[in-house]
Amino acid sequence: MRRVAVTNFGNTKFSRDDTPIESLLLSATKSLFDQTSNLSQKDIDVVLVSTNENSKYLAAILSELSGIAPRISHTVENLCSSGTNAIVSAYSYIAAGLGNVALVVGADRFDSPGQILEWDKSRGEYKHPIFWASIFTKSYKRAYNVSAENLAIISVKNHRNAKDNPNAFSNKTYTVDDIMNSKNLTEDLRILDCSRPCTGSSAVLLTSEDLAKKFTDIPVWVKGIGQKTISASFTKNQNFNHMNSTKDAARIAFSIAKLKQNDVDVAEIHDAFSVCEPMIIEDLGFAKKGEGLRYSKSLYETFDRKINPRGGLIGAGHPLGATGVAQTTEIVQQIQGKAQKRQIENTNVGLVHNMSAAATSSTVLILKS
């Protein structure tokens, strides 16, 4: 099997702008080209777009706009984890020998139609994700004797990390009191416990082993890929303190990578809501069940950026189809030593965790220099 690397990246600032989806896709592509020497349009033979937008044929449109005439081009959609699904698809095209250089660009707008899963009737009248998140939050608080103030530390930490990310949607810092005093959306969630819909785009370049060094001195190898779909309805998750698809995806990814949790230096994880971060930390195996919040709190207290250095979804914003790609750009920057103010020293192994619809499906990627 041919090895595949992520070699380069591009990003736009996450905002509430009313930019058309085509322009968003082009901006991240331009950002990637601007930061990549030796890359010509002719090199690219796969163009994948990840988005929840309703517009069709966006990969061909992006190709035309950016002067690329690829062999393979199409859109990948899987709600909030569209980004990592597109990256895994690009990986497989290269590993299977159908392409050598793949451009993956994720984008969505603040008004993306992917924010509500109309089909999931198990939510009853409560279609917005904050309702599953409320149930998860209430359940987690009860099971582990956690208070709303305890959970608020996640938002405090991730906003602090986002302050050093020039592309983040938020550039404010908050105290626990600020979180607690922000607008109540449900009994268990305040607005600052939630990732925010926004407009943004991110891009990564993947290449085959023989071409990686043409575009970077530090190829970031895709060492492990784990994915799992449990269902599409959040009530099929038998226990609201566990993210079963995340557990399966992590097990598969670590097994393929032949690495352990201790080997991971940095992780981007899908903190769509405060409670998600400790649950994911536990289900990825970084902490025992019920100890994820203590784990995050300790990172906060020691100014350790290991989890969600770019600010997570809560601090950086959540433009759905861009999120998994943006998470990957952060891990690539950390491993390549390009994360500027956010740089974690001696970073060699990174993890991306991206999920959809109450963790009914998850992707875990393990990347290594």
Place this chain on the structure above:
Amino acid sequence: MRRVAVTNFGNTKFSRDDTPIESLLLSATKSLFDQTSNLSQKDIDVVLVSTNENSKYLAAILSELSGIAPRISHTVENLCSSGTNAIVSAYSYIAAGLGNVALVVGADRFDSPGQILEWDKSRGEYKHPIFWASIFTKSYKRAYNVSAENLAIISVKNHRNAKDNPNAFSNKTYTVDDIMNSKNLTEDLRILDCSRPCTGSSAVLLTSEDLAKKFTDIPVWVKGIGQKTISASFTKNQNFNHMNSTKDAARIAFSIAKLKQNDVDVAEIHDAFSVCEPMIIEDLGFAKKGEGLRYSKSLYETFDRKINPRGGLIGAGHPLGATGVAQTTEIVQQIQGKAQKRQIENTNVGLVHNMSAAATSSTVLILKS
């Protein structure tokens, strides 16, 4: 590289029904399971949906509805060639070792939003595909001294083939006079020159080499894959008598398969409009430029079903995201000897040609027993 086979298929009747997209996807999946012994939900580790519908998370929804909990699941969209793009993606997951058994289900409804490419301003006010098809038709008629009556033979032939396809949208046969007397849509196109929007779904199962024999006695191997995206605007095609993306895709596919046009026993090609069939026959290399119509006419006169045995898009109907999958099910049936009244004797090598938006992109698959 692991070899990949298409082993099984499922189909629904193409109609004008108002069936929800989720039910359509489930129907083709059930049809596939009903025709596949030894297949259990647990075997399937990749579920891909190809569609132009705006609904999100359909691969996870289909998985839940059909009792599958795959590793990989997502939607693939690339307008009218979504189906073959999803099949190539499934191929690459298996070839890359990320999955062993992939279910690909394509579906669309008669009112699919993929029927109009809003973005292509090169069409001016004329957004419907019949306007590019009119320009192609006028150009082809001028270049090769062809009349509307000459072109009508395509529709006559493909409707006749569709009569023996129980899943076809049309079960009527027509004469050249019928075509000529059908409703005029533009100066160069009558309604019976056009494929019809309809509601339908098709499914195929792809497996790794070691599992193929578990599900069929006659695995149909994916021998060649060729894809090309030229642009997203039909006016970027410099010559309206050529489909450049089809030429490139054919060249790549035949080269990978190490086969020649003479080796092909049967082909499903994307006759979205009458003029497309001769142009595609030429650009695939089955006939010299300008001789595609004579080629089709000769098949008609000798009752030879070699091109579009299930009736093509004109006879069988064109539910966008299902089309590439349905074309593939026909080639699989022909190679496995399961095409009933449509069966072509001694069929060993088959070709699928699927394209999008005035052939701004094309896929060619070469399949072999």
